[in-house]
Amino acid sequence: MSYDVARVRGLIPSLGDGWIHLDPQAGMQVPDIVMRAVSTGFRTTAFTPGSTHASSVRSGQVLAAARVAVADLVGGDPAGVVLGPDRASLLVWLGESLSAQLGLGTGIVLSRLDDEANVAPWLRIANRHGAHVRWAEVEIDTCEMPSWQFEELIGPTARLVALTAASPIVGSAPDVRVAADRVHDVGGLLVVDGAGAAPYAYLDIRQLGADVLALSAQAWGGPPVGALVFRDPAFLDRIPSMSLDPYATGPARLELSGHNYAMLAGLIASIEYLAALDENATGTRRERLEQSIQSMQHYQDQLFDYLRSALSQLSKVTLIGRPASHIPTVSFTVSGMSAEKVSAMLAEIRISTLSGTPGGSRLLDALGVSDAGGAVTVGLAPYTTRREIDQLTRALGAL
Helix, strand or coil: CCCCHHHHHCCCHHHHCCCEECCHHHCCCCCHHHHHHHHHHHHHCCCCCCCCCHHHHHHHHHHHHHHHHHHHHHCCCHHHEEEECCHHHHHHHHHHHHHHHCECCCEEEEECCCCHHHCHHHHHHHHHHECEEEEECCCCCCCCCCCCHHHHHCCCCEEEEEEECCCCCCCECCCHHHHHHHHHHCCCEEEEECCCCCCCCCCCHHHHCCCEEEEEHHHHCCCCCEEEEECCHHHHHCCCCCCCCCCCCHHHHHCCCCCCHHHHHHHHHHHHHHHCCCCCCCCCHHHHHHHHHHHHHHHHHHHHHHHHHHHHCCCCEEECCCCCCECCEEEEEECCECHHHHHHHHHHCCEECECCCCCCCHHHHHHCCHHHCCCEEEECCCCCCHHHHHHHHHHHHHC
């Protein structure tokens, strides 16, 4: 097992722009292989497949290959892979399809850790149909989500639990399987947002116990494409169709509009990129993904420990939480300065960080951080180096 960060950086042209990119939660930098696949896709695919023209045939092949690639990424079945422009839209469509099952007298369990994409659709359905909403909370000190609360929150009337696999703000990774087992005991569904975890963890939809796993290709350097993976593909034919095609079956029942086949070609290339992070990885794509992600994790575990240690030595920097199970993402505050101002000052010296999420963060609100000026979020990517961490901490020290 070996991880060559210099080699990985060489795969990504944008890293030559002079910036330090510590904001992967906003989308990782795009590898050259993905750019070339998208460009080729625009030249060789059709926007409206179905004819016998070569470009139309190629579009169908790209769509099928994209479903297989996403299934390989999470250990799913290609027949259960729904593709669309982004995961937020797909989750909205899923919510509309399931809305009839979430009426008065039923329960929905949401999480404070979750991104709004896996919260807003379910709140909207609950407000419209009268479902009762309960919230899974986090420990203020550690930002961990205690598993014991799922036994209390997921009662006999619960029909759906929406939970993240990892928070893109504080990095906390809850025990999804505990929630899965509990909600399945009462006949409900578990919808897991894997966007925060997918770039960092070797995901297996069956081990997670998720009924639906949401993904965003931009999270690992792919194009703007979202996916929903159904553990049981047959479930797609048992829920109301959202498609404009009255004869749609399988994944097409939740795919409202036509596909951008060039972007799907880029999606396939982005998963190949993940599988090749370790140049010594061999076997099937699924096996290479496991080897490459494990190799990257070993590298990032050491680098993240270094990052946390370096930040904790800065007297005016306060780290938010310290979850035992986590992805390499951390948020912090700087005494006497708003997060927005800190990020702006770092940007002046070409260090890119995040200072909030669009529309705010329910998690930071619950922790009381938003009232104190918000938090700066930084994360590691496959291409992050120790030298970049040193430059960040020196810049923060100079503030």
